[in-house]
Amino acid sequence: MSKGVNAPAEKKTSIFSKPGSQxxxxxxxxxxxxxxxxxxxxxxxxxxxxxxxxxxxxxIALMAIGVTFPLITGGVDLSIGTGLICYSLAGxxxxxxxxxxxxxxxxxxxxxxxxxxxxxxxxxxVMNLPPFLATLCTxxxxxxxxxxxxxxxxxxxxxxxxxxxxxRNVFKITIGDTKYPLGFLWVLLLxxxxxxxxxxxxxxxxxxxxxxxKEATILSGINVKFYHIMAYVISGFFAGxxxxxxxxxxxxxxxxxxxxxxxxxxxxxxxxxxxxxxxxGSIGGSLxxxxxxxxxxxxxxxxxxxxxxxxxxxxxxxxxAVMVDIxxxxxxxxx
Amino acid sequence: xxxxxxxxxxxxxxxxxxxxxxxxKSEETTTTPAADDTxxxxAADDTxxxxAADDTxxxxxxxxxKFEIIVKSYQSSYWQAAVTGxxxxxxxxxxxxxxxxxxxxxxxxxxxxxxxxxxxxxxDGIGLAACDQDACLDALQTAMNNGIPVVCFxxxxxxxxxxSVYSTIATDNYGAGATAADNLYAALKDVIANATAPxxxxxxxxxxxxxxxxxxxxxxxxxxxxxxTADGKTVAVxxxxxxxxxxxxxxxxxxxxxxxxxxxxxxxxxxxxxxxASVILNKADTIGMxxxxxxxxxxxxxxxxxxxxxxxxxxxxxxxxxGFDAGSVIKGxxxxxxxxxxxxxxxxxxGIKTVETLTAIAxxxxxxDIPTDGYWYDSTNMEDASIAxxxxx
Numbered sequence: 135m136s137k138g139v140n141a142p143a144e145k146k147t148s149i150f151s152k153p154g155s156q157x158x159x160x161x162x163x164x165x166x167x168x169x170x171x172x173x174x175x176x177x178x179x180x181x182x183x184x185x186x187x188x189x190x191x192x193x194i195a196l197m198a199i200g201v202t203f204p205l206i207t208g209g210v211d212l213s214i215g216t217g218l219i220c221y222s223l224a225g226x227x228x229x230x231x232x233x234x235x236x237x238x239x240x241x242x243x244x245x246x247x248x249x250x251x252x253x254x255x256x257x258x259x260v261m262n263l264p265p266f267l268a269t270l271c272t273x274x275x276x277x278x279x280x281x282x283x284x285x286x287x288x289x290x291x292x293x294x295x296x297x298x299x300x301x302r303n304v305f306k307i308t309i310g311d312t313k314y315p316l317g318f319l320w321v322l323l324l325x326x327x328x329x330x331x332x333x334x335x336x337x338x339x340x341x342x343x344x345x346x347x348k349e350a351t352i353l354s355g356i357n358v359k360f361y362h363i364m365a366y367v368i369s370g371f372f373a374g375x376x377x378x379x380x381x382x383x384x385x386x387x388x389x390x391x392x393x394x395x396x397x398x399x400x401x402x403x404x405x406x407x408x409x410x411x412x413x414x415g416s417i418g419g420s421l422x423x424x425x426x427x428x429x430x431x432x433x434x435x436x437x438x439x440x441x442x443x444x445x446x447x448x449x450x451x452x453x454x455a456v457m458v459d460i461x462x463x464x465x466x467x468x469x
Numbered sequence: 470x471x472x473x474x475x476x477x478x479x480x481x482x483x484x485x486x487x488x489x490x491x492x493x494k495s496e497e498t499t500t501t502p503a504a505d506d507t508x509x510x511x512a513a514d515d516t517x518x519x520x521a522a523d524d525t526x527x528x529x530x531x532x533x534x535k536f537e538i539i540v541k542s543y544q545s546s547y548w549q550a551a552v553t554g555x556x557x558x559x560x561x562x563x564x565x566x567x568x569x570x571x572x573x574x575x576x577x578x579x580x581x582x583x584x585x586x587x588x589x590x591x592x593d594g595i596g597l598a599a600c601d602q603d604a605c606l607d608a609l610q611t612a613m614n615n616g617i618p619v620v621c622f623x624x625x626x627x628x629x630x631x632x633s634v635y636s637t638i639a640t641d642n643y644g645a646g647a648t649a650a651d652n653l654y655a656a657l658k659d660v661i662a663n664a665t666a667p668x669x670x671x672x673x674x675x676x677x678x679x680x681x682x683x684x685x686x687x688x689x690x691x692x693x694x695x696x697x698t699a700d701g702k703t704v705a706v707x708x709x710x711x712x713x714x715x716x717x718x719x720x721x722x723x724x725x726x727x728x729x730x731x732x733x734x735x736x737x738x739x740x741x742x743x744x745x746a747s748v749i750l751n752k753a754d755t756i757g758m759x760x761x762x763x764x765x766x767x768x769x770x771x772x773x774x775x776x777x778x779x780x781x782x783x784x785x786x787x788x789x790x791x792g793f794d795a796g797s798v799i800k801g802x803x804x805x806x807x808x809x810x811x812x813x814x815x816x817x818x819x820g821i822k823t824v825e826t827l828t829a830i831a832x833x834x835x836x837x838d839i840p841t842d843g844y845w846y847d848s849t850n851m852e853d854a855s856i857a858x859x860x861x862x
Contacts, residue, residue, distance in 0.1 A: 177751035185775040186747055190740045281572055286543030290797050290862075294774075313775065384739050385767050385798040389543060390573035394736065431741070435748045440709065441735035 156407035156458065160422040164429060171433035178436040185306070188315035191428040192305060192379035193218065195321050197399035198406075198420040199328050200372025203365040205403055206332075207344045208412025209258060209265030211366060213250060213272035214373040215395030220280030221246045221377035222387045226289035229298060236298040239291075243381075244374035250276060251370015255363030273393070281389040288388045291381040305382045317379060321421070324375075328368075329417040341365050345412030401448075402427045405455040409463075426451065533563065534831045536824065537587035538596040539580060540570035541623065546796045547763060547816050550861035551623070554820020555596070562828050570598075574679075577601040584608045588617060594827035598623040602680065609633040618830045622823045623816075624681060636826050636836045640814045642681045645843025646688025649759055649791045649812045652845045654696045656809060657757050660783045661702060661727060669728045670757040671749030673765040675737040677711035685761040685793065690716045690729055702726040709733040728754075734768075742768025750776050750788060758790040763799065766792030766811065770802050781806040781848075795860040803848055810847030813859045 172179035197214045204211045225243035228234040234242075250272055257268035292299040305317035332338035340361040343351040352358050381387060406423025408415030430451065434444040538555050540548045552568050559566040569587070571579035577600045585608055587595050595612060597619055599605050606628060612619050613633040621629075622638040653670075654661075661668060670693065674686045694704045694717055705725035706716050712731040713719045722728060730749055734741035742760070746769040749755055758779075760766035769790050773779045780787025792799050792811035802808035819841055826836050846856045 177748065180751065182775045183747070183751070186744070186772070189775065190744070277572060281543060286570075287549050288546050288796070293798060293801055384771060386546075386739070386763070386796060388764075390571075390576075391738065432744050432747075435732070435745050441733055441741075445735050 157419045160406055164422055164425050167429045171436055175436040185313055185315055187428050187432050188318050189383045191424060192317045192321060193376040194398050195421055195424045196372050196376035196379055198402045198424045199324055199417055200369040201399050202403050202408055202415055202417055202420045203341055203368045205408045206341050206412055206415045207362060207365045211369040212269040212396050213254060213276055216273050216277040216392040217250050217373045218377045218380055218395060219387060219392030220276040221374050222381045223280045223289050223389055224283040226291045226381060226387055227284045230289055236301055240378050243377045247370040247374025248367055251367040255366035259359045259362035284389050288386045290386045302382045325417050325421050332417055337364050398427050401452050410456055410459050534593040535565045536594045536827045537592045538566050538568045539583050541598045541600050542570055542574040546861045547794050550816035551820040554817040555824050558821040558824035564828055574600050577604045581605060581608060588612050593831045594618045596620050596622055596823040596827055599626050602626055620823055620826050622819050635830050636838055638819055638822050638839045640843055641840050642684035643688035645812050646685035647692035648843050648845050650689045650692035652810055653757050653791045654693055656789055657783055660756050667726055667728055669730055669752055669755045671755055672731045672759045673742055673746050673768055674733050674761045675742060675764045677709055677733050682761055686712055687716055689759050694718060697727050737764060739764055739768050739771060743771035746772040750778050755788055758788060760792050763794040763796050766799050779807050781809055797862040800860055810845060812843040812845055814843050815841045815859045817858055
């Protein structure tokens, strides 16, 4: 940040306005954090720690991929955190208590996510509710629905080794004596697909257009309502996928939890360069941002920092990321 | 207008899918009672009412009383077991109960509202597991003014207006923590005696604020110190300030033979408990772990999923882990030897005793406080008749 301020005018713009520049900065931050924790804690630099970071990152990463779309439209989706738990409880209930096959439960979880995403989209785009408010409402709705779906009780998806637990191997596979974080491959694949969708398809381009200038987009004859809804549908779909990732990594899903998950995904996306006011962002950046958050969450306890300090530091990193965004805007405005 | 119709239709579709999805086959699995259903579950026939229905059962036959039961939350299967106990006793005694509870144990205001509505329903008695020790005081006064007896279960309310709470039925949490220390220490005794360098025992507590969790954590620490000191070892307690400051003797880390490291995550989530647990499990000198509730114990197991350091053979270098409460995950881990053992409370008995006590009060009998025990269970005694009914899924 300070580098940019002191540099001559042309260089300033080139550092900040080059596409993908923030991604490189965030990638550097990820590397620096990893090295930092590894140097300070010998226990951190173990393969199992990497495995754990991967495990705990999937659901946040998947949520972040999805929520990048509403964020780019200038909106937000606060329902993904409690939604994730709700979808997982609904799918898990069907598997555990109704005897449905695992794939069917997973499908229900994803469809449920799409449904809530559509509801969000309609509330925001058709009924013109502010995104913050609309998704806050669905956040509460999904929190309650989750408890209703599971009759108020915690649900444990089939534990590893049990019948129907194959979905756990989708995210972490054991070959010989070594466990491999297979889920990371799927996350990368989805990042690639959604980056393509964002940059090379109508849905993606119009999402960016809505975020940069909604009026102009409407005036150019684009069906803004439809594409605006789609941004939330994508977010809901990925919250559904995230619910599967969460159920696969953790043992028991408890109703009433999940509030706060969305902030880690949104925080990750913002760190990764999604503009806090919409109109710009990248999927790869969001993924990198999520790893900043996950590294902090995992690494800070390793260097012996007490819980409350962990939250303070994570908050400060977020402030830094938003500052970069604001500085970036200023630069482009002055040139 | 059209838009509104669309939204309404969508919401309706959403709820319909839910009901269709969950409704289908659920009748045959009604062993888990519905959240706010009245007690008429057919599940309550024979199971663990052994130590229950003693004398009150006969008295209540024609009572037809109506009780309101408010649990702390429906967040864990612990409360499932309590509600099962409540419904079982209600069916047996022929009384009507209505169970409610907030979404999360932190939804204190919601619970106070529920308590107030319960009072407005003018039941013959209220069973309350209070989320907060102070928030319910006004409501308790109202209940007393209206002549509605209250029985507290799981958690007591020490400052309750005199005469409002007729009986408190709760686990001795400090004692339950000590039970875990007793059993873990016995299993680690040889390792500790033979150790040439300091050894470490970890403890994961999901928070440092509630009475039940802190009592368990401190009960474990204090008992462990007592046992180790009796064997001539010195102990130091490090980590979270609350536990370090409130245990009997925090000792000196530099000279101690045994270090008890207490970790408390930033939020009460499994993944943060798991991260904290990984930190301790990764240390080469760690020999034992204790997780003081279901979330913390599952956090330790989640961490172990990648580390693979837990086991049941301390001499061979396995780290022994003790948990708390039950649930299918913890039970499975104990059965297959990943987790050494755990302390379970008796939520089922607590639920049964709550309804029995309420019935006794309605019948005009005098009642007193009932402390319930924490029971140690491991792979050897899980199936015992005295233990199994309390090991809810």
